Amino acid sequence: MRDTVVFDLDDVLFDATFLKRVARERAVLSMIDAGLPVDFETAIKALFSVIEETGEDYGKHFDEMLEKLGIKWDPRIIAAGVVAYHNTKFSLLEPNPGIFKVILSLRDEGFRVGVASIGPAVKDWEKLIRLNLHHIFHIYKVGLSSWSELFQELDPSTTILVSANPSGIAEASRAGARTVRLLRGRFSHIRSKEADREVKDIWGILSAVKSLSEGL
């Protein structure tokens, strides 16, 4: 039986880093337009430091941003940020060019393909559905609490993980899986030694997976 190739979601199936950056910048511009009385640099710095402190998936980034700036809570300004953020997210959320063909091509060659993600399950399913990638995989393990959870159900010795996240790569490697690291997104400047292959572009995934699978 051929290997199972599991794709991570963020920065592999779509460009999460680009999308979040643009969505946040447009949110801040809208908030300023709605009356936020600070300049862009000050505002975006405050937003980034809130995200740093509260995590990516916290639901009240804009509220805490106002607090950090010493500005009274204002639903109009917050709503302006929310609308711009969601409009940007929905309009830019599309698959990384090439990824659909890479997945399909691996399927055609007899690999089992899967998607897995660490994070809130409903939000990650929303991404998959909006990306129109919710029918292409054999295996869906969305909303995992860790990569080791994935390997409770998949045999690591027949699994190849494709991820842009060095800590995911390290975890999968420790579990005994082979790994392909895509050098994209917010972790792309971080070095790691654990990956069996490193590739810079989407098409590189195909040859990396195939050579790994053949034991090369």
Next chain:
Amino acid sequence: MRDTVVFDLDDVLFDATFLKRVARERAVLSMIDAGLPVDFETAIKALFSVIEETGEDYGKHFDEMLEKLGIKWDPRIIAAGVVAYHNTKFSLLEPNPGIFKVILSLRDEGFRVGVASIGPAVKDWEKLIRLNLHHIFHIYKVGLSSWSELFQELDPSTTILVSANPSGIAEASRAGARTVRLLRGRFSHIRSKEADREVKDIWGILSAVKSLSEGL
């Protein structure tokens, strides 16, 4: 000084009833497509009864709907509902035909115009911004806890409230304001005696407000 005309948000500025109904129907269809193993009638009945029990603004309608149906929590099915609901909401959210011209016409004739709503402030500001009606008013009282809160700041004797909600009309009337009831939306079949004027269409607001204001 001329009167202040305050517009309620839901079913006056836009067709909230239509939009919610279509969004919920499409959400249920998407959930069935994503694997919800019941028919449309059963599913929508369960959803409506959850909304009845938990209120319109509760954030976990789809989760509780699965529970009510005795179906295991499934993030894929819930995400399918969320995506369809939001896509519908965003694509159908537009001002009631005519309302922009009615508001502008009242402004031109010297009325002060305002918008007020009872509900979550950020969500209601989101609606105003998406409707592109966030610059047209003189007065914004969004996210009130009750109509009496409005009249802590506005003199009821110089205020005319335009609302589709009979309980809003009753409250404003008790507070001493004049009222125009628009017979639209989910309350349109409910009789009420408190309104000074009742109108069936958007253009009717204009003549009702003017005749009320002239003491006719």
